[in-house]
Amino acid sequence: MSRPDTTHEFFLLTSLSIREKIEMNNNRFHFPSIKIGIVGGGQLGKMMVHKARKMGFYVTVLDPTPDCPAAQAGAEQIVGSFYDEDRLRELVEHSDVTTYDIEHTDTKVLQGLAEEGNKIYPSPVLLETIQDKLRQKDMLNKGSIPTARHEKVDRFDTSCLGKFGFPVVQKAQKGGYDGRGVVVIKNGDNLESIIRSESFIEEFIDFEKELAIMVARGIDGEIRCYPVTEMFFDERANICDMVVAPARIEKEIEEEARRVAIRCVEVLDGVGIFGIEMFLTRDKRVLVNEIAPRPHNSGHYTIEACLTCQFEQHIRAITGLPLGSTRLLCPAVMVNLLGEEGHHGHPAIEGLAKALSVEGLSFYFYGKKTTLPFKKMGHITILDENLGRAIEKAKEVKDFLRVKAEVNA
Amino acid sequence: MSRPDTTHEFFLLTSLSIREKIEMNNNRFHFPSIKIGIVGGGQLGKMMVHKARKMGFYVTVLDPTPDCPAAQAGAEQIVGSFYDEDRLRELVEHSDVTTYDIEHTDTKVLQGLAEEGNKIYPSPVLLETIQDKLRQKDMLNKGSIPTARHEKVDRFDTSCLGKFGFPVVQKAQKGGYDGRGVVVIKNGDNLESIIRSESFIEEFIDFEKELAIMVARGIDGEIRCYPVTEMFFDERANICDMVVAPARIEKEIEEEARRVAIRCVEVLDGVGIFGIEMFLTRDKRVLVNEIAPRPHNSGHYTIEACLTCQFEQHIRAITGLPLGSTRLLCPAVMVNLLGEEGHHGHPAIEGLAKALSVEGLSFYFYGKKTTLPFKKMGHITILDENLGRAIEKAKEVKDFLRVKAEVNA
Numbered sequence: 001m002s003r004p005d006t007t008h009e010f011f012l013l014t015s016l017s018i019r020e021k022i023e024m025n026n027n028r029f030h031f032p033s034i035k036i037g038i039v040g041g042g043q044l045g046k047m048m049v050h051k052a053r054k055m056g057f058y059v060t061v062l063d064p065t066p067d068c069p070a071a072q073a074g075a076e077q078i079v080g081s082f083y084d085e086d087r088l089r090e091l092v093e094h095s096d097v098t099t100y101d102i103e104h105t106d107t108k109v110l111q112g113l114a115e116e117g118n119k120i121y122p123s124p125v126l127l128e129t130i131q132d133k134l135r136q137k138d139m140l141n142k143g144s145i146p147t148a149r150h151e152k153v154d155r156f157d158t159s160c161l162g163k164f165g166f167p168v169v170q171k172a173q174k175g176g177y178d179g180r181g182v183v184v185i186k187n188g189d190n191l192e193s194i195i196r197s198e199s200f201i202e203e204f205i206d207f208e209k210e211l212a213i214m215v216a217r218g219i220d221g222e223i224r225c226y227p228v229t230e231m232f233f234d235e236r237a238n239i240c241d242m243v244v245a246p247a248r249i250e251k252e253i254e255e256e257a258r259r260v261a262i263r264c265v266e267v268l269d270g271v272g273i274f275g276i277e278m279f280l281t282r283d284k285r286v287l288v289n290e291i292a293p294r295p296h297n298s299g300h301y302t303i304e305a306c307l308t309c310q311f312e313q314h315i316r317a318i319t320g321l322p323l324g325s326t327r328l329l330c331p332a333v334m335v336n337l338l339g340e341e342g343h344h345g346h347p348a349i350e351g352l353a354k355a356l357s358v359e360g361l362s363f364y365f366y367g368k369k370t371t372l373p374f375k376k377m378g379h380i381t382i383l384d385e386n387l388g389r390a391i392e393k394a395k396e397v398k399d400f401l402r403v404k405a406e407v408n409a
Numbered sequence: 410m411s412r413p414d415t416t417h418e419f420f421l422l423t424s425l426s427i428r429e430k431i432e433m434n435n436n437r438f439h440f441p442s443i444k445i446g447i448v449g450g451g452q453l454g455k456m457m458v459h460k461a462r463k464m465g466f467y468v469t470v471l472d473p474t475p476d477c478p479a480a481q482a483g484a485e486q487i488v489g490s491f492y493d494e495d496r497l498r499e500l501v502e503h504s505d506v507t508t509y510d511i512e513h514t515d516t517k518v519l520q521g522l523a524e525e526g527n528k529i530y531p532s533p534v535l536l537e538t539i540q541d542k543l544r545q546k547d548m549l550n551k552g553s554i555p556t557a558r559h560e561k562v563d564r565f566d567t568s569c570l571g572k573f574g575f576p577v578v579q580k581a582q583k584g585g586y587d588g589r590g591v592v593v594i595k596n597g598d599n600l601e602s603i604i605r606s607e608s609f610i611e612e613f614i615d616f617e618k619e620l621a622i623m624v625a626r627g628i629d630g631e632i633r634c635y636p637v638t639e640m641f642f643d644e645r646a647n648i649c650d651m652v653v654a655p656a657r658i659e660k661e662i663e664e665e666a667r668r669v670a671i672r673c674v675e676v677l678d679g680v681g682i683f684g685i686e687m688f689l690t691r692d693k694r695v696l697v698n699e700i701a702p703r704p705h706n707s708g709h710y711t712i713e714a715c716l717t718c719q720f721e722q723h724i725r726a727i728t729g730l731p732l733g734s735t736r737l738l739c740p741a742v743m744v745n746l747l748g749e750e751g752h753h754g755h756p757a758i759e760g761l762a763k764a765l766s767v768e769g770l771s772f773y774f775y776g777k778k779t780t781l782p783f784k785k786m787g788h789i790t791i792l793d794e795n796l797g798r799a800i801e802k803a804k805e806v807k808d809f810l811r812v813k814a815e816v817n818a
Contacts, residue, residue: 033758050459053482056774056787073462074483304716307769307792322766329738329792349442357731360716365465378465383716383738 034319035060037095039082039110040102041070043366043376044295044311047303048101049073051312057319061101062091069366070101085109092118099272099318100294103130104175121219121271121318122293129268130293134173134200140288143267145260147288148279150202153195158188164203173198178376179238205287207279211247212298213261216273216313216323223265224313224323226306228257229298231277234338237374242398243334244391245301249280256286264291273314275299297336297376304362304381305332331387333394337364337378337403339371345405347371349378355401358393360384377403443728444469446504448491448519449511450479452775452785453704453720456712457510458482460721466728470510471500478775479510494518501527508681508727509703512539513584530628530680530727531702538677539702543582543609549697552676554669556697557688559611562604567597573612582607587785588647614696616688620656621707622670625682625722625732632674633722633732635715637666638707640686643747646783651807652743653800654710658689665695673700682723684708706745706785713771713790714741740796742803746773746787746812748780754814756780758787764810767802769793786812 034057038045041063049059049070059075061068062082071077078094080087082105092098092110097119110124129135137147151163153170161168166188172181172195183193184204210233214226228249232242247254261276268274268291275296277289299310308316308324316323339347346369355361365378380397384390443466447454450472458468458479468484470477471491480486487503489496491514501507501519506528519533538544546556560572562579570577575597581590581604592602593613619642623635637658641651656663670685677683677700684705686698708719717725717733725732748756755778764770774787789806793799 046462050463050482053776054459054774055772056776072483073459074481307713308771312771316765321762324765324770325768327769353730356725356733359734360736361733362717362721363464365463367462367465 034058035094035096036315036319037091037098038062038070038075039088039091039098039100039105041065041068041075041077042101043069043364043378045070045075045101046073046366047300047309047311048099048295048314049075051309052315054312055315057315060091060094062087065369067369069368072367082106083109089113092120097121097318099314100127103127103293104177107131119318122274123269123271126268126270127293130291132173133171133176133290136291137200140264140267140291143263145263145267145288146285148202148205150200153199153201156191156194156196158191161185161191161194161201162188164201167204169202169204170195170199171202173200178240178374179233182238205279205281208282208284209247209249209280210289211249211257211278211280211286212243212296213257213276213278214273214296214299214302214310214313214326215261215265215270215276216310216317216326217265217270218317218323219271219320222323223262224308224326225258225262226299226302226310226326227328228254229301231298234374236341237338239336239338239374239376240297241336241338242394243298243301244387245305245332245334246328246387248387253280253284253286260286260288264288268293272317273299273310297334297379300364300379301332301334301381302326304383305330330383330385331390332381332383333387333390334379334381335394335398336376337380337401339373339375339377340402340404341373343403343405344372345370347377348404348406350402350404351397351400355380355397358382358397360390361393361397371403371405443467443506444504445724445728446500446507447471447479447484448497448500448507448509448514450474450477450484450486451510452478452773452787454479454484454510455482455775456709456718456720457508457704457723458484460718461724463721464724466724469500469503471496474778476778478777481776491515498522501529506530506727508723509536512536512702513586516540528727531683532678532680535677535679536702539700541582542580542585542699545700546609549673549676549700552672554672554676554697555694557611557614559609562608562610565600565603565605567600570594570600570603570610571597573610576613578611578613579604579608580611582609587649587783588642591647614688614690617691617693618656618658618689619698620658620666620687620689620695621652621705622666622685622687623682623705623708623711623719623722623735624670624674624679624685625719625726625735626674626679627726627732628680628729631732632671633717633735634667634671635708635711635719635735636737637663638710640707643783645750646747648745648747648783648785649706650745650747651803652707652710653796654714654741654743655737655796657796662689662693662695669695669697673697677702681726682708682719706743706788709773709788710741710743710790711735713792714739739792739794740799741790741792742796742799743788743790744803744807745785746789746810748782748784748786749811749813750782752812752814753781754779756786757813757815759811759813760806760809764789764806767791767806769799770802770806780812780814 041061046069107128230244234241275292302309450470455478516533516537639653643650684701711718
């Protein structure tokens, strides 16, 4: 009988999926049979850790902040930077399979570790493509996936920036997230606020809705697609603040959105779960905006509302286990709890008791030690048979449930 | 502005519910605002810890086994016995509110700590009543709650044991759980297997079904009742192995069962969640069998199937927060993964990949280091619109998903 350790060696030395190995191993799992590594221990890591722990798996996260959210959920933590080669090696070599809760990490180092035979999903090569939003778009277009027209910025003048006319969207190729690294240039007269780093312009899409879909793909290519959702953004910070599931769109558009989303993950040869953000244009075209190679804010509602949530689905996918059903049990609305403007410091939340008295509300607080304006501090999900009523409840709660800082009070 | 510490002092020194305090404190929560202590860190503790962590609360558990299941979910652990006065004091004084995942602890010590002003829910006095199954039954009867006829055993002879005729059930007053401390005496000829400790006999109920209900009660008396479920037992060990929700019973019986269950928790003046086990007799009477003063095996299905699960409900109740909706989203069947007979040692699970391919199945493995025959090692929950199909799936999985020990292979 093989001991856990030899199981792990066996695991590391072959290219078979864990599922195949289990079957070869008489379909046996030894506990903790699977050691998962996660680059990043924020809220996405925390929710992944819970689902992994639920199944008896062992998790290590790499994160620079001691006692990060994922560590609070029972992961072992390596304290270090996402770009620290030694720490990345420590994480990967300590784990049977490694994944991410953030795409800002050293893909070169991870690619080297993958070439040594370590399992890393999604692949560092895919991550590198995603990291550069321009390369990402070009790859999608090569796969004949529709996106907004775009062009690399080689000169910071109107002749280049104005190519698609104004207003136009300028995006940094790298390093952007949660609205950072994106500006809208209203006209050519004032170029003060433009991005000076490597960037591209994108035609300004006067969209009808912003849609998002989670798609999971297994090591063996098995695909599961979640319902299409509508994303709403806080315009002050251009950050997602509400997600409505399912999206209120025509059946044909839903099917088109699913088809395109699945195609995206196939084009990228992705393994794991992916968040596909899209525009629905006023002339009813579906254009892919960008892709998150990990669990995504637009999929938090799946924890309560779907048979298998995005976090467990990701764990299943990267460990080669069968994917779960993505069926929606009940309509849901998710609202992000963003740090209040003008508030910095130890968080204090207002209105919690009142919020918890709302029928069908589930509350998440990530355990971050400091709140900052628009920082994602937690979220709520409201389930209601009646989607319209769920949206009303969500908007109500949004008005009184606030994350402030003690010292600002 | 009060700091977290003063919030805690404030909390400890008044008799107001946390909810009232939050409101007095401008409805403000400071994170981690609530420190929860749990006596016992098994699977119930683990699932409570997850829900507490989800809301940003801090948890400490007292358990003799290092790296107990609850510690794996992100609780701080005090390693020690449930009967160690110093460790119990350490736990309670380190926490704003203390609760249990097991009823076998020193209620005298806890009562002393409660009298010093520490919050402990349910109250140690209630726990003491529950610990003695005879006192528990007598208290229920005083509250005019129907139970099987019973009588204290004062002589180990047929004149006493045979009072209700044979077969008869003999139960130890204290220390029994998961089928331990209960024997069925078939006739008066063979009394070898009878219980020799403090015990009572109970008339043998030839029941139609065994039912269970979870009932939550807040500090302010608010009550929420979950659906009635059917419990099935593995006869080899008389331990619960399957729970079906909702119970397949007539509406009137369901209403009667709910009414009786709620009455039980009121009679006990309970705070927290309670599992009420009942018999449905062939002549359609509902008799209370026994009460668990904590989350209960019959309520595991609520994690996936109800708007608010039993574990979050318990956390809400003991912290004085509003209780959540208990609405059933989808029929569900829960199956316990019990350690295989004849297997002792480091656990290995067979059939996991196959099980995860079953539509609507959720898998839990508690992270216990050793498997023993009939030990609760994990569970699965299957959701299906069609309850009959859910039961079929559950029985199928029960046949191939097995927890063995490596060395026995």
